Amino acid sequence: MDVHQYCQERAAASGSSFYYSFVFLPQDTRRAITAFYALCRELDDVVDECHESQLALAKLDWWREEIMRFAAGAPEHPATRALLDTAQGRNAPAALLLEIVDGMAMDLEHLRYPDFKSLNLYCYRVAGVVGEVAAAIFGGARNADDRAVRRYAHELGLAFQLTNIIRDVGEDARRGRIYLPQDELARFGAREADILHGVVTPAFQALMQFQFERAAACYERAFAALPASARHAQRPGLVMAAIYRTLLNEIRRAEFPVLRARVSLTPMRKLWLASKTWLFP
Template identity: 55%
Template structure:
């Protein structure tokens, strides 16, 4: 299997909303973003694949740090790195951001709770803000403000993921909801683990959703007019993810007992509307 084919398979297999927007890109940019996404999926899966072996997970993540270093030295070994290397200079994909993504995955091995939102925001920057920056460059960012937009949008995406996956994460022993906010609303870790869909829990989730929606609004306000056309793929992703967040709210935040999702048809419809309307 050729490197680009490997990445294509990895991205398609994930079934992610992000993959929908890739199809609207020119071929070179599509190959670059698919390789980046495949890398993110690969390192993200490591922590879940080694739930009882943090040492093994760390060794795997260290292996990816070496893969990144080898790629920037011009001798990539892994198919994903082979697929990504031709795009590094073209799109100014800096090593520090790929390293930061791996660091973010390692945070999942070291930290199971977040005391307040500032702690959580740091984690979100590593696993999502950095990805937003790299993706915006691949899409064709030309303005400094576009990087700020991409970071903010990455934060909104990650907060949406956290809301959607509260039940699944709690079952794995991870709680991404800020501890101080859980205390204010009277929601305990045991409530999450025992899937108690209380009114207090719904109020807490409404608070989290309102914050996430605010970051979507802040992101769009930052995007310069000069880059709106090039950043349409990000806008398409945001259209899908924002609608998912609203759908979770309309359903009453049942995230402790089931995973809320949008159909493929609905995702494509939202993506197409965003592509046409921007």
């Protein structure tokens, strides 16, 4: 099996906006980030496709062992083998990869989050850490800028995850999950039962406007943190930011129809945004 072809097919089949941020990269970097993305998809699918929690936890334990095999230079899965086969990917810290697995495990343990502090830990693990590993693969920072690039990556990862949460409120509710913090539902008077049954209320609209403003602020903090010296190398993340931020604005412009519909951008619009951002980051 060609492990890089496996990862390429995995990324292309996902239909994710992330795929559009890879297409302009040099081959070596593209292979590294595609392998990392394929690994994240494998972990995500454990939670999404395995309906027995004990079996899912057992699979995540296997992945913890696989990450340690990756760190030792002897992985078994095509995604981790492909990551090891790239100069930018083989140095991905095992500790960060294990944080991502722990984030996936939180999806099996929590259907609700009492406040933003607890939700933020989940977002850090499944998105902030992903952003940090991806930013390291893209490179381009001087030593003095490393901390700023990591801050940028964490803020951007958080922004992406909050955008996903807003977009997927209805879909998650149909699975019995509500990622919106429980104390914020109470603050705005939004009823959990209404969300679970797809009932749009003024209280829900106000709650979603609050979520929009938080996500928008994360994008702004991310852009402000990115050093000018790293901007060129970090273009893939900026491409993703252009796509996701446009999606977030579209959801708001449509007045948050997320309980009953999934708002998305067309492939042509994503490609246009990707091309424009790549040429003029």
